[in-house]
Amino acid sequence: MGSKRCGRVSIIGRGNVGKSTLFNSLLGEKFSIVTKWGGATRQPMTGILNIDWGEVVLVDTPTYIYPRNKLEKIMLSFIKKSLLSSHLALFVVDATFPPSPLELEICSLLRKSKIPSFLLINKMDMVKDFVLEQRMEEYINAFRKTFFYEVMPISAQLGDNLPLLLKRIKAYLPEKEPIFRNPPRPPEELLLKETIREEVTNYYHDKRPQSMEIIIKEFRRPEKKGKTYILAFLYIEDERLFPKIMGYKGKLLNEAKHLARLRCERFLKEPVYLDLILREKKRWRNDLEALKEFGYVKKGIV
Numbered sequence: 001m002g003s004k005r006c007g008r009v010s011i012i013g014r015g016n017v018g019k020s021t022l023f024n025s026l027l028g029e030k031f032s033i034v035t036k037w038g039g040a041t042r043q044p045m046t047g048i049l050n051i052d053w054g055e056v057v058l059v060d061t062p063t064y065i066y067p068r069n070k071l072e073k074i075m076l077s078f079i080k081k082s083l084l085s086s087h088l089a090l091f092v093v094d095a096t097f098p099p100s101p102l103e104l105e106i107c108s109l110l111r112k113s114k115i116p117s118f119l120l121i122n123k124m125d126m127v128k129d130f131v132l133e134q135r136m137e138e139y140i141n142a143f144r145k146t147f148f149y150e151v152m153p154i155s156a157q158l159g160d161n162l163p164l165l166l167k168r169i170k171a172y173l174p175e176k177e178p179i180f181r182n183p184p185r186p187p188e189e190l191l192l193k194e195t196i197r198e199e200v201t202n203y204y205h206d207k208r209p210q211s212m213e214i215i216i217k218e219f220r221r222p223e224k225k226g227k228t229y230i231l232a233f234l235y236i237e238d239e240r241l242f243p244k245i246m247g248y249k250g251k252l253l254n255e256a257k258h259l260a261r262l263r264c265e266r267f268l269k270e271p272v273y274l275d276l277i278l279r280e281k282k283r284w285r286n287d288l289e290a291l292k293e294f295g296y297v298k299k300g301i302v
Contacts, residue, residue, distance in 0.1 A: 005054040007087035007173035012079060014102050015039045015063045017094040018122040022156035023047065023060035031186055032060045033198035036205040039063045044078050048180050053170055055178035064106050071285040074296050083113040088172045095123045095135050099142035107146040116149045116172050124153040124160060189219055195267050196232055199260040207244055211237040213284065213294055227271040230264060239280040246278065253278060
């Protein structure tokens with residue numbers, strides 16, 4: 001029996017390339033949210049994959065975007081910190097699109113990190129074989145300054161080539177005993193918050209979802225029989241959007257709340273009463289105090 005292998009693997013990519021879908025598919029469980037709009041992943045999400053040959057600590061890093069505000073600068077710092085502590089990076093691109101200038105910036109970041117990197121051409125199921133070959137060549141040529149240890153087409157959605165990917169990941173991790181005998185899950189309240197945010201922002205995908213945030217103010221399970229109570233605030237930056245979010249007599253907000261409640265019930269496997277309250281927090285993405293309140297900056301750290 002060979003030695004076990006264990007290491008940390010960061011998944012990096014721009015918005016809507018299937019980065020979080022890959023993270024969830026490898027883990028076999030949904031931890032990271034998947035949305036219709038780019039830039040949904042704001043904080044690193046960690047999942048532990050235990051397999052016969054060892055353990056993979058997977059990190060779904062925030063969406064890589066040009067930082068235009070303090071939140072996005074923090075997201076970029078999360079990515080850099082994750083790469084510094086990783087043994088391997090998985091750079092995910094989209095086979096249905098040609099290389100972008102943003103992805104050239106990611107290549108530069110990977111070169112500076114000096115860790116082994118894989119280039120994963122995702123959504124291979126959505127293009128014809130000859131287009132896939134052409135697109136792979138385009139990416140390799142565009143990224144020629146960056147050395148990738150592996151270049152591989154995958155389908156994160158359907159699972160195509162994921163067993164092969166895991167086999168190749170094994171080769172680049174150090175020989176080491178697994179760290180977690182009983183792998184921890186992300187905090188339940190964080191997963192609930194992200195579940196509500198996914199459902200709400202997908203519902204309002206055409207109403208500036210990038211400026212929306214969900215904060216759980218109260219999470220209370222019943223002592224005996226009854227429903228779990230969740231009080232969540234939906235923050236937006238501009239109160240002028242209130243009528244579009246609320247709808248006539250609050251119909252749109254109630255529909256969003258209904259969808260979010262159903263998702264919470266599926267996640268918790270128990271009845272839920274969800275209160276979803278709309279609030280304004282002006283320019284919160286550039287407000288350090290708001291970012292501390294929302295958990296993106298540790299209190300006492302500027």
